[in-house]
Amino acid sequence: MPPIHESTVQLANFDNKSWDRGRSRLIEFAWLFLSSLFISSSIPGSLHRKLILQAFGAEIGRGVVIKPRTQIKFPWRLSIGAHSWIGEGVWIDNLAQVEIGSNACISQDAYLCTGSHDWSSRTFDLIVKPIVVGDAAWVAARATVGPGVTIGEGAVLGLGATASRDLQPWKVYFGNPAVASKLRTLRG
Amino acid sequence: MPPIHESTVQLANFDNKSWDRGRSRLIEFAWLFLSSLFISSSIPGSLHRKLILQAFGAEIGRGVVIKPRTQIKFPWRLSIGAHSWIGEGVWIDNLAQVEIGSNACISQDAYLCTGSHDWSSRTFDLIVKPIVVGDAAWVAARATVGPGVTIGEGAVLGLGATASRDLQPWKVYFGNPAVASKLRTLRG
Amino acid sequence: MPPIHESTVQLANFDNKSWDRGRSRLIEFAWLFLSSLFISSSIPGSLHRKLILQAFGAEIGRGVVIKPRTQIKFPWRLSIGAHSWIGEGVWIDNLAQVEIGSNACISQDAYLCTGSHDWSSRTFDLIVKPIVVGDAAWVAARATVGPGVTIGEGAVLGLGATASRDLQPWKVYFGNPAVASKLRTLRG
Numbered sequence: 013m014p015p016i017h018e019s020t021v022q023l024a025n026f027d028n029k030s031w032d033r034g035r036s037r038l039i040e041f042a043w044l045f046l047s048s049l050f051i052s053s054s055i056p057g058s059l060h061r062k063l064i065l066q067a068f069g070a071e072i073g074r075g076v077v078i079k080p081r082t083q084i085k086f087p088w089r090l091s092i093g094a095h096s097w098i099g100e101g102v103w104i105d106n107l108a109q110v111e112i113g114s115n116a117c118i119s120q121d122a123y124l125c126t127g128s129h130d131w132s133s134r135t136f137d138l139i140v141k142p143i144v145v146g147d148a149a150w151v152a153a154r155a156t157v158g159p160g161v162t163i164g165e166g167a168v169l170g171l172g173a174t175a176s177r178d179l180q181p182w183k184v185y186f187g188n189p190a191v192a193s194k195l196r197t198l199r200g
Numbered sequence: 201m202p203p204i205h206e207s208t209v210q211l212a213n214f215d216n217k218s219w220d221r222g223r224s225r226l227i228e229f230a231w232l233f234l235s236s237l238f239i240s241s242s243i244p245g246s247l248h249r250k251l252i253l254q255a256f257g258a259e260i261g262r263g264v265v266i267k268p269r270t271q272i273k274f275p276w277r278l279s280i281g282a283h284s285w286i287g288e289g290v291w292i293d294n295l296a297q298v299e300i301g302s303n304a305c306i307s308q309d310a311y312l313c314t315g316s317h318d319w320s321s322r323t324f325d326l327i328v329k330p331i332v333v334g335d336a337a338w339v340a341a342r343a344t345v346g347p348g349v350t351i352g353e354g355a356v357l358g359l360g361a362t363a364s365r366d367l368q369p370w371k372v373y374f375g376n377p378a379v380a381s382k383l384r385t386l387r388g
Numbered sequence: 389m390p391p392i393h394e395s396t397v398q399l400a401n402f403d404n405k406s407w408d409r410g411r412s413r414l415i416e417f418a419w420l421f422l423s424s425l426f427i428s429s430s431i432p433g434s435l436h437r438k439l440i441l442q443a444f445g446a447e448i449g450r451g452v453v454i455k456p457r458t459q460i461k462f463p464w465r466l467s468i469g470a471h472s473w474i475g476e477g478v479w480i481d482n483l484a485q486v487e488i489g490s491n492a493c494i495s496q497d498a499y500l501c502t503g504s505h506d507w508s509s510r511t512f513d514l515i516v517k518p519i520v521v522g523d524a525a526w527v528a529a530r531a532t533v534g535p536g537v538t539i540g541e542g543a544v545l546g547l548g549a550t551a552s553r554d555l556q557p558w559k560v561y562f563g564n565p566a567v568a569s570k571l572r573t574l575r576g
Contacts (some may be wrong), residue, residue: 021490021524023471048430054236095211111268115211132575148209156548172362175549188376188564242424259470284397336397360532360550376564387508
């Protein structure tokens with residue numbers, strides 16, 4: 013039998029250095045500080061949240077609403093199209109780019125996760141993959157979206173559902189794992 | 201092809217005005233302020249939570265326990281029967297009435313969601329529906345309850361389960377979506 | 389029909405006294421206070437978290453990483469092996485012992501729940517059961533682990549999954565309820 017330090021996962025050998033965080037540690041620290049005071053706090057209002065996010069590199073369209081208690085990892089890896097909503101307590105864990113279209117709704121307590129690990133690697137290598145949320149899509153309350161997932165235009169991920177694969181446009185998904193249950197059609 | 205502003209969802213046209221919030225914005229702001237300091241904070245103790253909730257219109261029975269870090273949207277749309285428990289980190293998102301019976305337990309990190317949207321509407325109209333939790337029911341930790349759901353008397357929604365439909369009395373449900381797995385019977 | 393106080397669950401008769409919390413209320417209060425300031429806050433850094441947890445009785449191995457916003461119920465019922473990681477927002481609700489092995493990863497927003505209730509009992513008796521997370525196991529982001537569960541060595545509980553039963557070593561589970569989907573093998 014090989015010695016245990018060779019035979020299994022060794023998190024001590026995890027490479028957390030060669031990964032590009034996109035900004036200096038100083039800027040990241042400034043973001044953390046302002047974020048905990050003004051973004052993830054209970055203070056109501058979208059405007060100051062949008063201005064701070066933009067100051068740190070986020071692209072945010074006209075009419076976007078960002079509710080209290082939102083957690084955003086790296087504002088410089090976030091774009092939100094016009095008239096989209098980010099609900100209360102949403103966590104955008106954007107190690108990789110998160111691109112949210114226009115007229116999209118990310119409801120309260122939803123979680124967008126861009127990070128994973130290579131579980132076949134003995135050093136548990138970090139994997140980051142972008143998330144795309146299409147125009148007019150709806151990630152409902154307490155839903156979870158995994159790394160690399162594209163939520164198609166107009167798709168709906170239902171209350172508390174978990175999506176680890178792409179969602180087709182204009183379809184409605186429920187459950188964990190999320191399964192398509194019906195088409196979404198617009199009236200009139 | 202019609203111009204895009206007619207062909208798809210337009211959140212800019214969402215109607216957030218005609219909806220009745222139940223109290224003035226001033227009272228809502230006062231509630232937000234006190235809530236963030238005394239209800240959703242880590243300070244232990246039920247008594248001050250109950251007094252503040254009652255001052256803002258909640259009906260709360262004898263012997264109710266309300267743990268720290270609870271989030272309640274509108275106390276004026278909340279009633280809790282005698283000897284029921286609201287666990288740590290529970291989020292009661294009661295745009296519509298939430299009625300919790302007696303001897304009911306809502307465990308830690310559970311989420312009660314009364315709001316939804318009409319996804320067939322180009323203006324993504326708000327839909328709010330009440331939630332009823334029956335006497336002696338148990339919404340277990342990290343479970344999620346959707347708009348309009350009635351949790352029957354004595355029903356159990358298991359750890360992390362999600363209920364978007366009514367739960368039958370004295371049945372036990374697990375999973376997402378929640379499915380009935382057995383009857384609940386009382387000994388003796 | 390018997391009087392209602394005999395016929396159903398009576399939370400007023402719940403026994404919260406004979407249960408052993410492991411430390412005096414004074415120590416528990418000191419822990420709560422320090423925890424809310426330094427452990428569950430947004431302040432970055434592992435070192436001060438580990439020192440405080442150890443001061444209150446936690447066993448923590450070399451190289452352990454503990455991220456911000458973690459909630460730990462009783463540090464005196466926690467052991468974490470060398471080089472394991474506790475992610476941001478993880479909630480270790482350890483009424484009973486939680487034993488995490490070496491090189492294990494508990495990712496962000498995961499929830500470890502050791503408490504339950506006997507739903508056949510008219511007094512809703514508390515049930516607490518330990519959780520064991522094996523070496524090299526991975527509880528992924530927003531996953532939930534129930535009372536009494538053993539996560540086998542090297543097992544993976546996927547994004548948002550809920551485990552109420554033991555996980556076999558070196559298998560990968562997804563969904564709610566969690567089901568085994570594949571084997572985990574290490575390269576090389």
